[in-house]
Amino acid sequence: xxxxxxxxxxxxxxxxxxxxxxxxxxxxxxxxxxxxxxxxxxxxxxxxxxxxxxxxxxxxxxxxxxxxxxxxxxxxxxxxxxxxxxxxxxxxxxxxxxxxxxxxxxxxxxxxxxxxxxxxxxxxxxxxxxxxxxxxxxxxxxxxxxxxxxxxxxxxxxxxxxxxxxxxxxxxxxxxxxxxxxxxxxxxxxxxxxxxxxxxxxxxxxxxxxxxxxxxxxxxxxxxxxxxxxxxxxxxxxxxxxxxxxxxxxxxx
Amino acid sequence: xxxxxxxxxxxxxxxxxxxxxxxxxxxxxxxxxxxxxxxxxxxxxxxxxxxxxxxxxxxxxxxxxxxxxxxxxxxxxxxxxxxxxxxxxxxxxxxxxxxxxxxxxxxxxxxxxxxxxxxxxxxxxxxxxxxxxxxxxxxxxxxxxxxxxxxxxxxxxxxxxxxxxxxxxxxxxxxxxxxxxxxxxxxxxxxxxxxxxxxxxxxxxxxxxxxxxxxxxxxxxxxxxxxxxxxxxxxxxxxxxxxxxxxxxxxxxxxxxxxxxxxxxxxxxxxxxxxxxxxxxxxxxxxxxxxxxxxxxxxxxxxxxxxxxxxxxxxxxxxxxxxxxxxxxxxxxxxxxxxxxxxxxxxxxxxxxxxxxxxxxxxxxxxxxxxxxxxxxxxxxxxxxxxxxxxxxxxxxxxxxxxxxxxxxxxxxxxxxxxxxxxxxxxxxxxxxxxxxxxxxxxxxxxxxxxxxxxxxxxxxxxxxxxxxxxxxxxxxxxxxxxxxxxxxxxxxxxxxxxxxxxxxxxxxxxxxxxxxxxxxxxxxxxxxxxxxxxxxxxxxxxxxxxxxxxxxxxxxxxxxxxxxxxxxxxxxxxxxxxxxxxxxxxxxxxxxxxxxxxxxxxxxxxxxxxxxxxx
Numbered sequence: 001x002x003x004x005x006x007x008x009x010x011x012x013x014x015x016x017x018x019x020x021x022x023x024x025x026x027x028x029x030x031x032x033x034x035x036x037x038x039x040x041x042x043x044x045x046x047x048x049x050x051x052x053x054x055x056x057x058x059x060x061x062x063x064x065x066x067x068x069x070x071x072x073x074x075x076x077x078x079x080x081x082x083x084x085x086x087x088x089x090x091x092x093x094x095x096x097x098x099x100x101x102x103x104x105x106x107x108x109x110x111x112x113x114x115x116x117x118x119x120x121x122x123x124x125x126x127x128x129x130x131x132x133x134x135x136x137x138x139x140x141x142x143x144x145x146x147x148x149x150x151x152x153x154x155x156x157x158x159x160x161x162x163x164x165x166x167x168x169x170x171x172x173x174x175x176x177x178x179x180x181x182x183x184x185x186x187x188x189x190x191x192x193x194x195x196x197x198x199x200x201x202x203x204x205x206x207x208x209x210x211x212x213x214x215x216x217x218x219x220x221x222x223x224x225x226x227x228x229x230x231x232x233x234x235x236x237x238x239x240x241x242x243x244x245x246x247x248x249x250x251x252x253x
Numbered sequence: 254x255x256x257x258x259x260x261x262x263x264x265x266x267x268x269x270x271x272x273x274x275x276x277x278x279x280x281x282x283x284x285x286x287x288x289x290x291x292x293x294x295x296x297x298x299x300x301x302x303x304x305x306x307x308x309x310x311x312x313x314x315x316x317x318x319x320x321x322x323x324x325x326x327x328x329x330x331x332x333x334x335x336x337x338x339x340x341x342x343x344x345x346x347x348x349x350x351x352x353x354x355x356x357x358x359x360x361x362x363x364x365x366x367x368x369x370x371x372x373x374x375x376x377x378x379x380x381x382x383x384x385x386x387x388x389x390x391x392x393x394x395x396x397x398x399x400x401x402x403x404x405x406x407x408x409x410x411x412x413x414x415x416x417x418x419x420x421x422x423x424x425x426x427x428x429x430x431x432x433x434x435x436x437x438x439x440x441x442x443x444x445x446x447x448x449x450x451x452x453x454x455x456x457x458x459x460x461x462x463x464x465x466x467x468x469x470x471x472x473x474x475x476x477x478x479x480x481x482x483x484x485x486x487x488x489x490x491x492x493x494x495x496x497x498x499x500x501x502x503x504x505x506x507x508x509x510x511x512x513x514x515x516x517x518x519x520x521x522x523x524x525x526x527x528x529x530x531x532x533x534x535x536x537x538x539x540x541x542x543x544x545x546x547x548x549x550x551x552x553x554x555x556x557x558x559x560x561x562x563x564x565x566x567x568x569x570x571x572x573x574x575x576x577x578x579x580x581x582x583x584x585x586x587x588x589x590x591x592x593x594x595x596x597x598x599x600x601x602x603x604x605x606x607x608x609x610x611x612x613x614x615x616x617x618x619x620x621x622x623x624x625x626x627x628x629x630x631x632x633x634x635x636x637x638x639x640x641x642x643x644x645x646x647x648x649x650x651x652x653x654x655x656x657x658x659x660x661x662x663x664x665x666x667x668x669x670x671x672x673x674x675x676x677x678x679x680x681x682x683x684x685x686x687x688x689x690x691x692x693x694x695x696x697x698x699x700x701x702x703x704x705x706x707x708x709x710x711x712x713x714x715x716x717x718x719x720x721x722x723x724x725x726x727x728x729x730x731x732x733x734x735x736x737x738x739x740x741x742x743x744x745x746x747x748x749x750x751x752x753x754x755x756x757x758x759x760x761x762x763x764x765x766x767x768x769x770x771x772x773x774x775x776x777x778x779x780x781x782x783x784x785x786x787x788x789x790x791x792x793x794x795x796x797x798x799x800x801x802x803x804x805x806x807x808x809x810x811x812x813x814x815x816x817x818x819x820x821x822x823x824x825x826x827x828x829x830x831x832x833x834x835x836x837x838x839x840x841x842x843x844x845x846x847x848x849x850x851x852x853x854x855x856x857x858x859x860x861x862x863x864x865x866x867x868x869x
Contacts, residue, residue, distance in 0.1 A: 032768075056800040057772030104771055104798065106703070144656060155630070158702045159655025159826075181771075184797045185702060187654045187826055189867030214772065214800040 019046040022082065022208040023068065023176055029076035030060075030067040036075055038063050039232045045176065048206040050198065052219040055229035061212045062104065064229070065178050068210075069101045070094045081176070096124050098175035104184055104212075106161040108168070110154025114145050117153045117164050121171030130173060138167040141197050142190075159185045166194065178210045183218050195222040220244060259512075261392035262464075267497075267504050268399040269460045272406045274484040274496040276453030279410045281482075282491035282547065283419050284446040285426025286342065287349050290357035291454045291481045296473035297333050298326035298455025300364055303376035303468035310381075319382035319389065319463070323402075327456040334451020335444055342443040357475050365470050375469025379462055389463055399460055406453050410493055412732065413449065417717070417725030417742055420710070422446060423491075424718050427707035434667060434701075435719050435785060436693035437726070445728050483529070487536050489543025498544050503529060549709045549765045616646035620820045621697070621789055626665055626675030634844040635661040639675070641839060641846070643789060648811065648821045650835035650852070654865055657841040659824040660702060663791050667699050668692045679789065694721070698787035702794050702824075706774045706781075708767025712758060715766050715777050716749035719784030752780040757806065772799040779807065789820045796830045808833055828856075828866065840865075 021044045030038040038060045045051045053061045066072045068079055070091040079087045086094060091101075109117050118138060122131045139146040142163040148156065153164050162185055169177060177198070183191045199222055201207040213219040219226070226243050228236040238246075277291045302322040306313070313319055341352050364370045371377065382389045389395050413419055421442055424432045429439050462468045471477075480503065488499025506528050510521035536544065621643040628636040635658045643649050651659045664670040666677055668689040676683050684692055698719075707715050723745055724730040725738040753759040756776040761769065766777055775798055782790060795811065796804045804827075811834055815821050825831050831838060832852050840848040840855055842864075848855055856866055 056802065057798075058770040062770070157656040157658075157660060163655065181798060183826075185655075185794055185826060187865055187867075188828055189863075189865050190655060192867040214798070216801070 019048055019206075021045065021080075022047050022049075023210075024080045025064070025068060025077065026080075027077035028064065028067060028074060028079065030063050030072055030074055032063075032072070037232050038067065040077070041229075041232075041234050043227055043234065045208045045210055047208055048202050049225065050202050050209040050211065050223045051225045051227065052211045052213055052223035053227045053229055053234075054213050054216050054219060056214070059229040060232040061229050062180055063232075065101060065180060065210065065212060069099055069178060071101070095172070098173070099178070100169040100172050100174035100176070101178040102165050102169045102180060102182065104180040106158060106165060106185075108153040108156075108161045108164045110152065112153060113150050114153050114156070114164055115149045118145070118167050118171050121168035122173070125171075125173060131171070134171050134173055137197075138170050141170070141193060142167055159187065159190070162186055163190070174207065176208045176210065178212075180212045181214065182211060183213070183215060191218065192221075198222060216243070258392050261396050263505065263508050265392050265395055265399050265464055267500055268396075268403045269457055269464060270481065270484060270500045270504055271403050271497055272457035272460065273454055273481045274488065274500050275403075275406050275410045275493055276450045276457070277481055278485045278488075278490060278493055278496045279414055279422075279453075280446050280450040281485055282489075283414045283426065284422040284443060286443060286447065287346055288353045288447070288450065289350055289475075289478050289482055290337075290353040290360070291450075292458075292473040292475070292477035293357040293360040294330045294334055294451040294454035295458025295461060295477075296360055296364055296468075296470075297330040297451075297458065298323075299458035299462035299468045299473065300370055300376065301326035301329045301455075302459040303379045303462050304370065306379055306382065307376055313383055316385060318384045318386070320384050322382075323456065323459045326459045327452045330455020330458065331448045331452025334454075335448035337451070338444045338447035342440065342447065354475075357478055361470050361474055364473075371469070373470060375467050375472075376462075377467050379468060380466045382463060395464060399464075402456060402460060406456065407493065409449070409453070409732075413446075414493060416731060417723050417738070417745070418728065418731050420714055420718060421726050423710055423714075424707050427709055428705050430669070430689075431701070431705040431707065432718070433689040434669075434693055434699055434705075435781070436690050436698075436721060437718075438688075438690050480529075483533055485543075487533065487543060489545040489547060491547030492543065492545045495543050495545030495547075502532065502544075506532075547709075549711065616644075616818060618645045619643070620645045620680060621666070621822075622676075622678040623666070624676045624678070626662075626672050626677065628661065628665055628670060628672050628844075634658075636665060636672070637844045639846055643820050643822055644837075645788075645820050646815055646818045647836040648815045648823065648834045650831045650838045651822060651824045651841060652826070652831055652838060652855070652865070653841035658844040659841055660793055661844075662841070663699055663793055663824065666692075666791065667697060693785065693787065696788035697791065698782050698785040698789070699791040700778050700782045700793055700795060702797075704771070704774045704778050706766045706769075706778055709765055711763050712753065712766050712769070712777050713746065713749050713762040716752050716780045716784050717745050719752075719781040720745045720748060721785055749780075749784060752784050753777075755783075755810065756780045757803065772803065775799055776803065776807070779810075783810075783814070787819075789822070790814065792821065792823045794825055795823060796825060796827050804830070 024044040026042055028038060028041040029036060041064055043051070053064065055061050063072065067074050070086070070089050070093065074087050077087070078085060081094070081099070082097065109120065112120070118135065122134065125131050144160060145163060145167055148160070153161060156164065166182065182194060186194070198207070198209055202209055211219060211223060220240065220243060224240055226238050226240070227234045273291050273295065277288065280286050280288055302319070302325070305322050305325065306319070315321060337356055341349055344352060364375075365373050380390070384398055387394060389398065414422065421432065421437050424437065425439055425442055433439050458473065461472055465472060484499035484503050485496055486499070487502060488497065489495030506525045507521060510516045510524045510528070511518055516524055540546070619642045623639055623641040626636055626639040639662065651662060653659055661670065665672050668684070668687050668691070672685060675685070677685050679692070679695055679697055684695065707718070723741060724734070725742050730738060750759060750762060753762055756779055758773065758776050758780065761773065766774060769777065775795070779795060782792070792811070796807060799807060808830060811821060811823070823830070823834065835852050838850065838852050838855050839846050840861060848858060848861060855861055
């Protein structure tokens with residue numbers, strides 16, 4: 001077996017550049033209280049593009065994500081999503097308009113069953129057909145969630161709870177999926193399965209994905225483009241091929 | 254003269270409520286346990302004093318005089334408190350509120366029902382008390398005594414709260430399970446805190462009775478309790494000085510309206526209530542942590558204020574696509590950061606070899622032996638007939654699909670969950686049935702998948718809680734050999750700092766741990782579990798969420814721990830980590846161990862490769 005395999009799950013379409021941007025952050029400043037941790041971040045994600053932000057612990061990756069999602073107010077700069085200025089939008093509004101964020105900590109409604117957790121994800125979806133379709137997709141991705149449909153989510157193992165929160169996000173049929181360290185605590189085979197699903201959705205349905213990873217090797221398998229963050233700033237932007245060509249990409253941290 | 258007596262009577266009231274509030278603050282602000290019954294414990298103290306005095310005034314003929322009754326009343330309240338604590342402390346916050354509310358109601362109803370205690374009128378004419386021959390009659394007579402009592406209570410609360418003991422209490426407030434995993438007898442700590450709080454409330458009760466010359470139900474009813482709780486909240490839970498402020502604000506409202514604004518006594522009482530409500534609402538809105546917030550909240554505020562002037566570390570970075578440049582900048586950054594010294598503590602005591610009994614410590618000896626361990630949750634098999642061995646100086650990995658029961662194994666081994674069947678031998682002794690803290694003390698410590706850091710403790714305090722054998726964490730020694738506990742505490746802090754340096758987090762020592770990024774918290778949690786110096790370390794996903802550079806450091810560290818004769822077991826999904834570290838690997842599926850061997854043996858197994866590793 002090849003542990004250091006970074007081969008892509010599916011080849012990225014070449015024509016990414018022509019697709020319109022789904023989300024654009026320009027000069028984004030963010031932080032907690034008065035403490036600024038993100039400085040003048042410029043990034044964009046096109047429709048159907050998978051973009052990965054890599055960087056060390058505390059580089060400001062999660063803060064950037066939370067700010068785009070509207071969980072943290074921006075301290076400056078603008079965020080444009082679906083052509084509209086969403087800088088001041090709240091997470092509830094953004095969620096209703098197709099953003100989904102999966103935090104790194106496990107996040108489930110512990111006292112609800114797995115099934116109810118997933119159904120909550122599809123709260124904004126009125127079409128039963130679409131809901132059933134996603135329901136099927138989530139169960140294909142995580143068969144264990146079908147088996148444990150009536151179990152309380154809080155009693156599942158740590159890794160299974162991560163599956164529930166991923167499933168919850170997919171049930172919302174997002175246009176922009178934001179994943180904070182998706183490989184954390186999951187079995188290797190499961191991670192590969194998740195990444196190939198994301199790739200498939202990006203290619204076939206135009207899903208845009210923003211992935212935070214500390215493990216560039218994992219991200220290389222799936223991302224079209226990379227941003228490297230350090231100390232709250234983006235210090236580098238590269239395509240998959242450029243990043244792959246580096247022998248020293250670990251030194252970027 | 255009259256003016257002085259009036260002023261002093263208000264001062265005395267402040268002192269009485271200060272004793273109530275300080276004691277409650279110890280329980281609520283430090284140990285994180287709620288009680289809405291401080292006045293009821295005051296009733297126990299106050300009525301005890303009143304009853305003993307009226308029944309046999311001659312009992313005051315000793316030089317101690319009423320002081321003896323004060324002591325009896327306080328001790329009585331402490332005992333009642335400890336008894337209440339027994340069932341109460343297993344409860345969650347909501348139930349604890351209800352239970353203490355019930356205690357409040359029962360005690361006050363009880364003293365009203367018992368005719369010997371004066372019914373609804375209470376015990377009257379408790380006057381002419383003497384202490385050291387001095388009569389306690391006028392406010393001016395009581396003042397020195399009340400002041401002395403307040404200072405003593407403040408000193409006791411300070412010693413208990415702002416010491417290694419208080420560090421454990423605050424740890425319990427943040428995360429009981431993590432505290433237990435570090436060898437703290439959480440139940441004992443909570444019982445003592447509850448008992449001491451009740452005892453000091455009893456003392457305040459005796460002061461209240463002396464001050465009023467009666468022991469009556471209204472002095473100790475629920476509205477008094479809720480006032481005391483409000484004082485703690487307004488002043489700032491977790492800050493003892495804050496309690497004085499909270500008490501002063503709420504007690505001195507009465508003279509403010511009555512004497513300064515000349516409202517007249519009745520109107521003033523009503524206005525006082527209204528103002529009290531307004532103050533409470535405003536404080537909770539504007540300063541939710543109270544007028545004087547606790548240390549960590551204050552420190553956080555300071556850090557933020559500093560951040561305002563100085564944007565942030567490394568913000569002078571210029572984005573630059575050129576890697577060469579970046580390296581130059583990086584080198585410019587701290588180079589000392591990369592030098593890591595193994596703390597002295599980790600250098601395991603060499604087995605001297607001159608005693609035959611100790612020479613049995615050999616690399617490869619079975620340190621932990623698990624036989625037939627089983628556990629079911631309802632219909633779900635969490636662990637089924639597990640047999641495992643952990644050998645000294647080796648690293649064992651536990652791998653398998655999500656939900657296979659790996660973390661459950663850790664929970665079973667450390668006593669967090671009781672197995673249905675099977676034995677666990679640590680150093681030859683069966684430890685099944687022991688509590689997590691006793692198992693930790695016997696030398697098996699664990700880390701958690703979800704970190705379980707103490708967010709509102711500083712990074713250094715987090716690690717210090719891992720250090721074992723601290724005299725300052727023993728209630729008996731806390732007030733005994735103070736110089737020694739202080740000396741040891743200095744060593745504990747030094748050693749904690751060494752551990753932090755080792756995991757590269759020393760720069761963050763004084764920051765609240767809750768403000769760190771996930772991976773940084775993970776490093777602090779590792780330093781914390783290493784600080785226990787346990788023989789057997791169970792690490793639940795130690796490398797997940799940590800960036801590449803630090804993973805290397807962490808793996809190097811874990812390797813060193815193994816080489817030095819400690820026994821390590823890891824649960825890990827990162828195959829690089831398992832490949833590099835594990836001497837032996839167990840593969841778990843659906844609660845069973847279905848394969849074991851070297852990492853290569855497992856990854857070349859075709860079925861496992863397909864089912865788990867995803868490499869087929």
